[in-house]
Amino acid sequence: MNAAQLLVGFKPTPVDLLGVNDRITRIKSRSIKSEAKLQGLQMALNMIDLTTLEGADTPNKVRQLCYKAMHPHDQMNGIPTVAAVCVFPTLVRTAKEALKGSNVKVAAVSTYFPSGQSTIEIKLRETQYAIGEGADEIDMVISRREFLQGNFEYVLDQIIQIKQLCHKNKVRLKVILETGEIGSLDEVRKASDIALLANPDFIKTSTGKIGQAANMQVTLVMLQAIWDHYQKTGVQVGMKPAGGISDAKSALHYLMIVKEVLGPEWLSNKWFRFGASRLANDVLMQLAKQESGVYQAPQYFSKD
Amino acid sequence: MEDWNLSPAPESASHIQLKKQYDLFINGTFQKPNSKKYFATINPATEEIIAEVAEANVKDVDSAMKAAAEAHKTWSKLSGAERGKYIYRIARMIQEKSREFAVIETLDGGKPIRESRDIDVPLAAAHFFYYAGWADKLDYAFPMRKPQSLGVAAQIIPWNFPLLMAAWKIAPALACGNTVVLKPAETTPLTALKLAEVIQEAGLPAGVVNIITGAGSTGAEMCAHPIPNKLAFTGSTEVGKLVYKAALNGNKKLTLELGGKAANIVFDDAAIEAAVEGIINGIYFNQGHVCCAGSRLFVQETVYDEVLAKLKKRMDMLIVGDPMDKNTDIGAINSKNQLQTIERYLKIGKEEGAEIYQPTCKLPKKGNWCPPTLFTNVAQSNRIAQEEIFGPVLAIQTFRTIEEVIDKANNTPYGLSAGVWTDKGSKIFQLTKALKAGVVWANTYNKFDPTSPFGGYKESGFGREGGIHGLEAYLKFED
Numbered sequence: 001m002n003a004a005q006l007l008v009g010f011k012p013t014p015v016d017l018l019g020v021n022d023r024i025t026r027i028k029s030r031s032i033k034s035e036a037k038l039q040g041l042q043m044a045l046n047m048i049d050l051t052t053l054e055g056a057d058t059p060n061k062v063r064q065l066c067y068k069a070m071h072p073h074d075q076m077n078g079i080p081t082v083a084a085v086c087v088f089p090t091l092v093r094t095a096k097e098a099l100k101g102s103n104v105k106v107a108a109v110s111t112y113f114p115s116g117q118s119t120i121e122i123k124l125r126e127t128q129y130a131i132g133e134g135a136d137e138i139d140m141v142i143s144r145r146e147f148l149q150g151n152f153e154y155v156l157d158q159i160i161q162i163k164q165l166c167h168k169n170k171v172r173l174k175v176i177l178e179t180g181e182i183g184s185l186d187e188v189r190k191a192s193d194i195a196l197l198a199n200p201d202f203i204k205t206s207t208g209k210i211g212q213a214a215n216m217q218v219t220l221v222m223l224q225a226i227w228d229h230y231q232k233t234g235v236q237v238g239m240k241p242a243g244g245i246s247d248a249k250s251a252l253h254y255l256m257i258v259k260e261v262l263g264p265e266w267l268s269n270k271w272f273r274f275g276a277s278r279l280a281n282d283v284l285m286q287l288a289k290q291e292s293g294v295y296q297a298p299q300y301f302s303k304d
Numbered sequence: 305m306e307d308w309n310l311s312p313a314p315e316s317a318s319h320i321q322l323k324k325q326y327d328l329f330i331n332g333t334f335q336k337p338n339s340k341k342y343f344a345t346i347n348p349a350t351e352e353i354i355a356e357v358a359e360a361n362v363k364d365v366d367s368a369m370k371a372a373a374e375a376h377k378t379w380s381k382l383s384g385a386e387r388g389k390y391i392y393r394i395a396r397m398i399q400e401k402s403r404e405f406a407v408i409e410t411l412d413g414g415k416p417i418r419e420s421r422d423i424d425v426p427l428a429a430a431h432f433f434y435y436a437g438w439a440d441k442l443d444y445a446f447p448m449r450k451p452q453s454l455g456v457a458a459q460i461i462p463w464n465f466p467l468l469m470a471a472w473k474i475a476p477a478l479a480c481g482n483t484v485v486l487k488p489a490e491t492t493p494l495t496a497l498k499l500a501e502v503i504q505e506a507g508l509p510a511g512v513v514n515i516i517t518g519a520g521s522t523g524a525e526m527c528a529h530p531i532p533n534k535l536a537f538t539g540s541t542e543v544g545k546l547v548y549k550a551a552l553n554g555n556k557k558l559t560l561e562l563g564g565k566a567a568n569i570v571f572d573d574a575a576i577e578a579a580v581e582g583i584i585n586g587i588y589f590n591q592g593h594v595c596c597a598g599s600r601l602f603v604q605e606t607v608y609d610e611v612l613a614k615l616k617k618r619m620d621m622l623i624v625g626d627p628m629d630k631n632t633d634i635g636a637i638n639s640k641n642q643l644q645t646i647e648r649y650l651k652i653g654k655e656e657g658a659e660i661y662q663p664t665c666k667l668p669k670k671g672n673w674c675p676p677t678l679f680t681n682v683a684q685s686n687r688i689a690q691e692e693i694f695g696p697v698l699a700i701q702t703f704r705t706i707e708e709v710i711d712k713a714n715n716t717p718y719g720l721s722a723g724v725w726t727d728k729g730s731k732i733f734q735l736t737k738a739l740k741a742g743v744v745w746a747n748t749y750n751k752f753d754p755t756s757p758f759g760g761y762k763e764s765g766f767g768r769e770g771g772i773h774g775l776e777a778y779l780k781f782e783d
Contacts, residue, residue, distance in 0.1 A: 014727040018748050019578020022585065029418055031313035031630035039308055224577050231613075255308070260621050264307040 003157035006197040010152070013193065013228070015185040015221055024216045027260060032252045038290050044251040045072060045283045046080040047269045048276055049107055049240070050304075051208065052087060053114075059094040061304075062087055066098035068304050073284045075300075076291060082280060083269035084137060088113075089130035096134035107137035107174070111162060114178070114207035116141040120158055127162055131169045138166050139174045141207060142195065144181045152194050159198040174202035174240055174273075177222075180212030185221050192225035196237060204240035208275060213243025219254060223261040230262075238266070242275025248286040251279055277304075310623075313630040315417045320404045322494070326357045328364055328517065329500035331371035332510025338363040343519075345493055348414035349627050349636040349671040357493045360516040362525045365485075368514040369531040372456040372483040375511030380453045380481040384440030391439060391478055393506045394499075395432030398425065398471075401502065405495055409467055410627045412494040414636030414672070415590050417628050427752055428471035431770075434754035435475035438775055442480065445772050450782040453481030454557060457778065458532035460523045460547070461496075462539040463489035463638050464593040464694075470496045472769050473536055474513060480778035482534065483512045487526060489539075490519040491639045524550075532556060534778065538595075541692075541718075541763050559767025559777045561595065561759055563692040564720030566741065567713035568598030568749065569703075572606040574725035578747060580614045583698070586723060586749040588622060588634055588676050592696035593642070595764070596721035598749055600689055601678075601700045602709050608702050612680065619676050620663045634696060637672035646674050646695035653679045653688040658699070684712055692718070706731070710738045719761030723749045742768075 032040055050069045052061060062085070069082045084105035085095050095106045108130035112118035127138055140162050146154040159175055166173040175195045179188045195203050203222055205214040219241045226237050239258070245251060251274060258266050266272050281301045289295050325342060327334040337358035344353045360368070379387070398405060402425045409420040442451045457477045461469035466488055477484050488496035500515040516522065520543070527535055527550035537547040538561040551558040568586050570579045586598025603611045627635030637643040654660055658679040667673040678698040682689050689699045703709040713722060722741040724732055732746045742760040745751060752758070757773035759765060767777045 014573065014575040016575035016578035016727075016747050019575055019581050022748070023577070023581050026581075029422065029630070030310065032310065033313045034311040036309060036311040043308070259308055267306070267308055 003153045003160055006156060007153055007194075010193070012186065012190050013225075015189045017185060017217070020185060020217050020220055024220060024257070027256050028216075028253050030253070030256050032256065037252065038287070040252045040255055041248060041283050041287050041290070042080055043267060044248065044255060044274065045280060045287070046083060047272050048082040048274045048280050049084045049086045049242075050082050050280060051085075051242075051275055051277050053109060053208065057088060057091055059091065062091045062094050063098045065304050066095055066104070068280075068302060069104045070099065070102045072280055073288070073301060076288060079284070079287065083273055086139060086275065089126060089133060089135070092130055092133035092135045105136040106134060107139055108133070108135035109139045109207075111140040111158070113139070113141055114209040116143050117145060120161060123158065124161060124165060127165055131166070131171050135171060137172045137174060138162065139176055139204060141176045141178060142191065144178055147182060147191060156194050156197055159195055159200065163198050163200055172201040174204045175200045176204045176207055176242070178207055178210070179205050179218045180210050185217060188218050188221050189225055192222045193229075196225060196229040199233070199235050200237060202238040202240050202273065204242055204275065206243045206275070208243035214241035214245055214275070216254065216257065220257055220261065223257060227262055236265070236271065238271035238273070240273040240275055245274055245276050246278040246282060248279070248283045251283060310631050314626065315407060315410075315628050315630055317407050317411065317628065320407050322355055322408065324355055326355060326493070326497045326517070328358045328360055328368070329497065329504070329513075329515040330364070330368045331514065332504060334500075337361065343490065345412060345491065347411050348638055349668070351670050354411055355494060357497065357517045360487075360518040360522045364516060365522065365525040365529055368485045368516050369456060369458075369529050371511035372485050372514055373531050375509055376453070376455055376483040379483055379509060379512050382481070384442060387478060387481065388436045388439035390506060390508050391432055391436035391475060394502060394508070395429050395436060397502045397506055398429040398432065398499075402426070402429070405467060405498060407628075408498055409495050410635070413463060413466060413492045414627050414638050416632040416635040417630055418632065419590060424465055424468045427754070428468045431468070431471040431475045431754045435479040435774075439479040442775065442779070445775055446779070446781065451480070451779040452781070454778060454780055455482060455533035456531050457482045457484050457534040457536055458526040458529065459484060459486040459536045460526065460539065461486065461488055463492040464590060464595070466492040467495035467499065469538055470499055472538075476769070476774045477778045478512065480775055482778050485514045485516060485526060485532070487516055487518060487523055490517070493517045527551070528554070530554065534558070536777070537561070544765060557777075559759070559769065560765035561767070561769060562763060562765040563718055564595045564597065564760065564764050565600055565690065565692050565716050565718045566596055566598045566721040566723065567600045567602055567739070568723035569602045569709050569713060569725065569735070570604065570607065570611055571726040571728075571731065572604040573727045575727060575747070576607060576610060576614060579725040580611065580618050582723060582725065582747070582749040583615060584618055584622070587698045588696050589750050591634055591637055591674070593638055593694055594750065596743060596750065598721075598723050599693065599698060600713075601698055602703050602712060603700065605702045605704055612700070615678065616661060616663075619661075619678070622663065622676050624665045624673065624675055625668055634676060637674050637695065640672055642694065643672040643674060646693060646697060649688055649691070649693045649695070649697060650677065653686070653697075653699070656683075656686045656688065658682045658686060658688060684715065690716065706734065710735065714738075714740045717763040720759075720764035721745070
């Protein structure tokens with residue numbers, strides 16, 4: 001089905017901020033201790049997409065990040081790797097080589113990231129290039145320009161085209177809504193519902209390139225959209241909150257939201273990711289504390 | 305796929321100070337009861353005895369009333385600012401001891417520590433803070449009416465929110481210059497007695513607040529006593545009617561806050577996820593031991609399947625068990641007696657042909673437990689849809705039009721509270737006007753604030769507690 005057909009009968013689902021906050025307050029009051037904490041921290045680390053998306057990125061910077069991705073903290077035993085390394089398309093080949101032999105995936109941002117202000121032809125070519133360089137996953141952005149004008153068909157059509165290209169090449173697709181640019185939670189829900197019509201592999205909150213990144217409200221609303229989509233179609237879609245999550249305690253609460261809204265089927269890096277760089281070390285510090293009983297200073301953990 | 309389950313997270317009880325035996329708090333000191341009798345208060349989650357408390361008989365009631373009457377002579381003459389200082393002090397001391405209060409409330413009543421910690425105790429302190437502020441501003445609350453204190457207020461409170469109800473009763477009474485004899489429920493006396501210790505420590509003049517313990521007969525003696533000018537009762541409609549008679553006989557001023565069977569109404573244009581959360585908060589908060597609980601759910605037929613599916617899924621997430629565990633959502637039923645009442649209604653519901661749903665959850669072997677329950681296929685004429693169950697039991701009906709649901713919602717002897725869920729503002733106002741209920745929540749439920757009046761219509765009682773309205777119940781006017 002094309003975008004126009006998929007959008008027939010599309011009806012926005014209302015979201016209530018008070019209700020969202022009540023739900024989050026309840027989940028944040030969950031006390032995650034001892035065994036549950038250890039298991040949660042291990043899961044969180046294994047769900048991280050270590051990210052570097054700077055104009056100043058060089059192959060050496062990316063190689064260092066890749067080593068950290070595979071060996072987050074060799075001083076301790078039983079530490080999992082992160083899920084993926086996320087870079088610009090021009091650095092995919094470097095990352096791919098550096099990660100050879102590991103399970104860590106390479107994700108490439110594409111479609112004129114972060115603004116998305118370009119034509120579909122250029123977005124497809126860029127995505128094709130990233131796939132050709134060896135990307136396992138593509139993180140695309142939606143066109144906020146068209147979304148904010150109510151041109152949902154345009155937005156959905158682009159997602160469908162990128163998705164077809166990705167899936168033809170067995171590459172998984174994440175769709176970034178850039179929730180900080182699209183307005184209220186009602187709009188977040190609307191954008192999620194539109195993106196989900198294309199059955200992508202993940203929907204993702206943010207590029208990390210503007211002030212407002214992921215938060216629990218937005219994540220909850222997107223997860224609820226994923227659940228409703230799953231109920232309607234049976235298609236499982238993953239979730240990636242990105243940017244702004246830097247401490248282990250919040251990460252555990254994000255995972256609790258996932259568990260309570262979607263269920264344990266989503267609790268693996270196949271279906272849930274954290275787009276974060278600073279988070280990894282805070283999780284490691286907490287893991288070290290669980291093992292040794294004392295907090296260690298940040299200088300004992302490599303930065304990247 | 306691997307599941308991720310929470311580990312036990314028990315709140316510690318090692319920091320609390322409880323005596324083995326509590327006497328009656330009369331005239332500023334703890335006094336042995338004239339009855340020489342004590343009764344046990346039990347932890348409903350473990351069935352262990354926590355402490356023994358004195359049983360006040362007619363002579364004890366009499367000495368408490370006399371102490372209050374004597375204290376009123378000076379307390380009522382004190383300046384409002386001076387009274388306010390004492391009330392502020394009580395508020396601050398509740399905050400300082402909030403952890404201890406929360407733990408004792410949970411041990412004695414069975415409610416989850418999350419609720420006593422985050423709701424009961426902070427709200428109790430907030431009530432004292434709020435009314436402390438009014439103490440020196442009564443002339444401004446009622447301009448040109450010369451408000452004066454009534455005298456002695458006899459106050460009887462229930463077991464569902466023991467400390468919070470004590471605060472609702474004591475704070476406005478003191479702010480208005482009255483003195484108080486308060487009786488907590490016999491199953492949950494401990495936080496009120498702890499409050500008596502706070503009041504003593506705060507240096508409140510002797511006799512201004514007297515806290516006596518006992519069962520129904522003690523309450524009856526309080527209502528029949530000639531001294532109090534005011535009776536304030538929160539509890540069942542059945543007992544409320546007795547209190548009403550006593551007030552008439554003794555020509556006493558009266559406020560009653562009684563039962564309820566609130567309609568919680570979900571329209572098809574509502575934010576469904578929020579509504580589901582509100583339904584859960586509405587009926588499973590405090591094990592459903594809430595007079596304003598949203599125990600009758602009305603769902604518009606077009607969204608019934610979706611609401612029901614989401615509600616069941618959300619219920620499956622609720623953790624039932626040890627009230628002292630920080631992750632517990634639903635604690636212990638307050639008493640064996642109440643558990644039997646609830647179980648009787650579960651049986652009635654099934655016999656009436658309603659369909660029951662309860663999530664499978666492991667319940668502790670000892671203690672009083674009832675999993676969250678909902679009934680579908682309920683008719684308006686079913687007893688489970690008409691009578692107050694006072695437990696975690698929800699009766700669900702469907703409706704087609706707004707007129708139909710207003711009609712059904714008001715078709716009850718009660719009128720305490722209601723909830724409305726819709727994304728459309730005009731519909732909210734249409735319903736708040738049409739629903740005969742003291743409180744109507746829109747797109748939320750069970751939200752409380754000291755500034756907001758609370759109280760009912762019809763068999764749910766009369767008089768308001770909270771806000772400026774709550775002052776009026778403890779004042780007389782020259783006009």
